[in-house]
Amino acid sequence: MHLDSAQRSRLRVRLVHLRHEAQRLLDRHRESLVVQGEHRAVGDDTDEMQGEELAGTTIALSDQAVRTIKKVDDALRAMNREEYGVCTACNGPISVQRLEALPFANLCLACAEEEEAETARRRHVPVYQQS
Ligand SMILES: [Zn+2]
Numbered sequence: 001m002h003l004d005s006a007q008r009s010r011l012r013v014r015l016v017h018l019r020h021e022a023q024r025l026l027d028r029h030r031e032s033l034v035v036q037g038e039h040r041a042v043g044d045d046t047d048e049m050q051g052e053e054l055a056g057t058t059i060a061l062s063d064q065a066v067r068t069i070k071k072v073d074d075a076l077r078a079m080n081r082e083e084y085g086v087c088t089a090c091n092g093p094i095s096v097q098r099l100e101a102l103p104f105a106n107l108c109l110a111c112a113e114e115e116e117a118e119t120a121r122r123r124h125v126p127v128y129q130q131s
């Protein structure tokens with residue numbers, strides 16, 4: 001473990017805080033979806049189209065909040081197992097600076113960059129060029 005207990009408890013506080021924030025956002029998005037639904041029930045066709053779009057955005061934001069909550073939970077669980085700050089891909093330590101910036105990071109910088117490049121490659125290369 002390359003983190004001292006002060007660093008870890010500070011990061012734990014931040015994780016718990018991030019979880020609260022994401023949960024609060026999620027509740028708000030869900031609430032707004034209900035309101036949008038009620039609004040749409042009485043709206044005309046134009047409202048409906050705008051409503052669909054708004055609902056799509058709200059759902060995307062909710063998904064993001066759900067993902068954040070999941071990542072935070074994973075990080076807190078890892079903390080309890082004394083595995084926090086360890087890259088899940090290469091088992092190397094994740095730098096303190098990176099964890100300070102992204103407390104729920106589960107990849108070290110090198111692995112994260114590699115994954116990002118991989119995702120970008122998959123996204124940009126047309127299927128017929130892949131082999
Ligand atoms: Zn790694």
